[in-house]
Amino acid sequence: MSISIAQTRQQLSALIAAAQQQPQVITNRSTPVAVLVSADYFQRSQAVVQSEGQTIYNQLLQLRETFVPQDDTGLAGPTPTARQVAWQRTNDFADPLPQAKAP
Numbered sequence: 001m002s003i004s005i006a007q008t009r010q011q012l013s014a015l016i017a018a019a020q021q022q023p024q025v026i027t028n029r030s031t032p033v034a035v036l037v038s039a040d041y042f043q044r045s046q047a048v049v050q051s052e053g054q055t056i057y058n059q060l061l062q063l064r065e066t067f068v069p070q071d072d073t074g075l076a077g078p079t080p081t082a083r084q085v086a087w088q089r090t091n092d093f094a095d096p097l098p099q100a101k102a103p
Contacts, residue, residue, distance in 0.1 A: 002027050 001018065002025040008015055018024050019036045026034040037045075 001025065002032065004028070005033070 001022070003011070003015060005026060005028050008026050015024055015036060020038045023041065024036040025032050026036060
């Protein structure tokens with residue numbers, strides 16, 4: 001269900017009661033601008049988001065422990081980035097042109 005901001009002001013109590021059953025979309029000139037949900041729905045949503053975030057974080061930690069970096073002695077230095085290469089190319093033209101010799 002969607003309801004305008006003007007209707008929201010007039011029917012706030014009814015809107016809050018309806019939000020206990022399902023989320024209520026609030027619109028401004030037919031464009032959705034907010035959603036009113038019950039406190040229980042919001043808490044459950046936050047718990048899911050936080051647990052998913054923790055799960056991803058824990059998976060990353062586990063990957064770091066599984067694939068420990070090896071000793072890199074003797075390896076060549078880092079490869080220059082595209083930005084570094086482009087900067088070097090633009091600076092190749094910074095040298096002044098040789099002066100013509102006077103006759």
